[in-house]
Amino acid sequence: MTPRSKHDVPRFYLTTAIDYANGDPHLGHALEKIGADVIARYRRLCGDDVHLLIGMDEHGQKVQQTAAKEGVAPQAFTDAIAERFQAIWARLGISYDQFIRTTEPHHKAGVQALIRLIAERNPDDFYERSYTGLYCVGCEAFKQDADIVDGKCVLHATRTLEEVEERNWFFRLSKYQGFLQNLLTTNPSFIEPESRRNEMLGLLAQGLEDISASRARLDWAVPFPLALSNGETQGTYVWFDALPNYLTATGFPDAGYEARWPADLHIIGKDITRFHVVIWPAMLEAAGLPLPKQVWAHGFVQLGGERFSKSAGVKLDLGEAIDRYGADAFRYVLLREVPFDSDGNFSWERFEERYTSDLANAFGNLASRAIAMVEKYFDGEVPAAARPEAELDDDAEIAAYHAGMDGSRGWLLHEGLAAVARMTARANEYTAATTPWAVAKDPARAAELAQILASLIRRIARQSVLLAPFMPTKVEAVWAQLGAPGTAGGQRITALDALDPAGWRVQKGEGVFPRPAPPAKA
RNA sequence: GGUCCGGUAGCUUAGUCGGUUAAAGCGCUCGACUCAUAAUCGAAGGAUCGUGGGUUCAAGUCCCACCCGGACCA
Numbered sequence: 001m002t003p004r005s006k007h008d009v010p011r012f013y014l015t016t017a018i019d020y021a022n023g024d025p026h027l028g029h030a031l032e033k034i035g036a037d038v039i040a041r042y043r044r045l046c047g048d049d050v051h052l053l054i055g056m057d058e059h060g061q062k063v064q065q066t067a068a069k070e071g072v073a074p075q076a077f078t079d080a081i082a083e084r085f086q087a088i089w090a091r092l093g094i095s096y097d098q099f100i101r102t103t104e105p106h107h108k109a110g111v112q113a114l115i116r117l118i119a120e121r122n123p124d125d126f127y128e129r130s131y132t133g134l135y136c137v138g139c140e141a142f143k144q145d146a147d148i149v150d151g152k153c154v155l156h157a158t159r160t161l162e163e164v165e166e167r168n169w170f171f172r173l174s175k176y177q178g179f180l181q182n183l184l185t186t187n188p189s190f191i192e193p194e195s196r197r198n199e200m201l202g203l204l205a206q207g208l209e210d211i212s213a214s215r216a217r218l219d220w221a222v223p224f225p226l227a228l229s230n231g232e233t234q235g236t237y238v239w240f241d242a243l244p245n246y247l248t249a250t251g252f253p254d255a256g257y258e259a260r261w262p263a264d265l266h267i268i269g270k271d272i273t274r275f276h277v278v279i280w281p282a283m284l285e286a287a288g289l290p291l292p293k294q295v296w297a298h299g300f301v302q303l304g305g306e307r308f309s310k311s312a313g314v315k316l317d318l319g320e321a322i323d324r325y326g327a328d329a330f331r332y333v334l335l336r337e338v339p340f341d342s343d344g345n346f347s348w349e350r351f352e353e354r355y356t357s358d359l360a361n362a363f364g365n366l367a368s369r370a371i372a373m374v375e376k377y378f379d380g381e382v383p384a385a386a387r388p389e390a391e392l393d394d395d396a397e398i399a400a401y402h403a404g405m406d407g408s409r410g411w412l413l414h415e416g417l418a419a420v421a422r423m424t425a426r427a428n429e430y431t432a433a434t435t436p437w438a439v440a441k442d443p444a445r446a447a448e449l450a451q452i453l454a455s456l457i458r459r460i461a462r463q464s465v466l467l468a469p470f471m472p473t474k475v476e477a478v479w480a481q482l483g484a485p486g487t488a489g490g491q492r493i494t495a496l497d498a499l500d501p502a503g504w505r506v507q508k509g510e511g512v513f514p515r516p517a518p519p520a521k522a
Numbered sequence: 523g524g525u526c527c528g529g530u531a532g533c534u535u536a537g538u539c540g541g542u543u544a545a546a547g548c549g550c551u552c553g554a555c556u557c558a559u560a561a562u563c564g565a566a567g568g569a570u571c572g573u574g575g576g577u578u579c580a581a582g583u584c585c586c587a588c589c590c591g592g593a594c595c596a
Binding site: 202203206270274300354358360365371418428514 | 564592
């Protein structure tokens with residue numbers, strides 16, 4: 001079922017939404033990229049041949065206008081923005097395999113090829129229609145009365161609505177209503193979580209309007225490859241420009257793109273579900289191309305209970321968040337706090353609490369105490385010992401971890417983390433229950449002591465591997481202190497049982513998750 | 523205006539087909555321990571389950587209305 005690469009390794013092509021190049025990256029962007037990266041890293045630990053796509057949506061009137069306002073050419077403007085996004089993704093440790101920009105020549109050619117393909121296969125799917133209305137440049141859309149207050153768009157009150165009459169290419173989306181309803185009914189997992197699927201089914205039941213595929217006065221765009229009957233050539237409208245990035249990134253229409261397409265997973269925000277579940281599959285169907293396997297719509301992060309927005313000044317400086325305890329800690333806390341299937345909240349206060357309780361006190365200190373005892377009682381070399389009965393309880397947690405991570409019940413990354421946190425807590429409980437420091441005082445109980453400490457080291461090693469997708473750098477520091485061979489990220493997550501710490505030379509170093517500096521008075 | 527999702531202890535959440543004293547983590551309080559990053563372990567306290575009706579022997583769980591938050595569509 002899963003396509004295989006030449007080495008017979010399961011292939012996994014996942015994408016994130018391309019971000020609009022009209023502003024700097026924010027917390028919402030980060031949540032999606034971090035989540036996708038965790039999935040990508042998890043699949044790699046499972047041995048998959050993963051391809052993670054990230055990118056920028058760089059066309060449109062808004063970009064053009066903002067660039068003009070800053071007095072730079074649109075391309076130079078988006079070049080700078082794309083650079084800033086990539087810099088943040090690098091700092092966050094996002095292991096993307098490809099960064100696509102819709103201004104790339106190949107993408108533009110791919111968009112045009114897709115449109116031509118649709119027009120060839122279904123000549124009736126594109127048609128001309130004229131349209132009159134009030135156009136908001138901010139939204140890049142015509143607005144209805146309900147969205148207009150005092151003659152201004154409610155979303156962009158600072159901009160002037162323009163009365164516009166124009167003739168455009170339209171795409172016959174309405175034709176695909178039955179196809180889409182059938183898709184969602186016969187393939188329920190096409191869009192998850194289920195709540196989003198229900199939303200789409202409701203939307204489909206209301207009927208679909210055709211959508212415009214080209215726009216006049218859209219200069220900063222991919223030229224729409226079909227001329228209107230009056231000879232005019234227009235710019236390709238956002239859907240037909242942005243959505244195909246997932247396809248053009250594979251090389252489409254050049255030979256060989258089928259090796260990667262269709263995508264296994266599109267990760268998107270819940271606000272753009274409709275575009276990915278209705279418009280995109282319709283476009284692909286019209287072109288006779290395979291559909292992606294699944295669309296996953298994650299929720300939004302709020303900041304301290306408020307929806308963040310540039311205008312309201314509610315925002316979080318990503319650089320500051322990374323500086324606080326490092327990118328890994330931020331990644332951990334964000335995904336622990338925000339359920340990946342629904343909305344969540346993030347605040348500095350919760351950040352501190354989570355970091356301190358989960359990472360410094362629980363996991364970091366567990367490693368610290370276990371390593372210290374191996375040094376003290378066994379001269380730094382982990383003794384060989386059979387696994388104690390108590391350790392078997394971890395098996396259920398590992399199963400819970402995979403259930404959250406493998407997509408079988410949705411991409412519930414927060415549940416994966418919760419399972420590891422329970423394993424950590426259990427290891428601390430085990431330490432308190434077995435009191436190795438007391439056992440160490442009785443030479444006759446050396447074997448017992450060996451078993452306890454070997455168990456602790458093994459647990460920490462296993463937890464490190466499970467945490468590797470979330471904290472790729474920090475976990476290696478722990479791994480090194482354990483004296484474990486290779487890297488945590490280089491382990492096979494399916495072979496955790498084979499991890500045996502006997503003979504590892506531990507070395508206590510700096511705390512990997514130091515406690516925050518005492519009273520950080522602001 | 524319409525559709526959908528959510529509203530459970532101070533905070534974040536779990537609560538499967540309605541059924542015994544509504545669960546967990548964090549925080550707070552008390553106790554224990556000392557290997558460890560003043561960490562850890564144990565215990566206790568803490569919830570009119572958004573509001574108001576209704577169905578039922580029994581509702582956080584079903585139905586209706588409303589309030590609040592969110593997404594989408596008009």
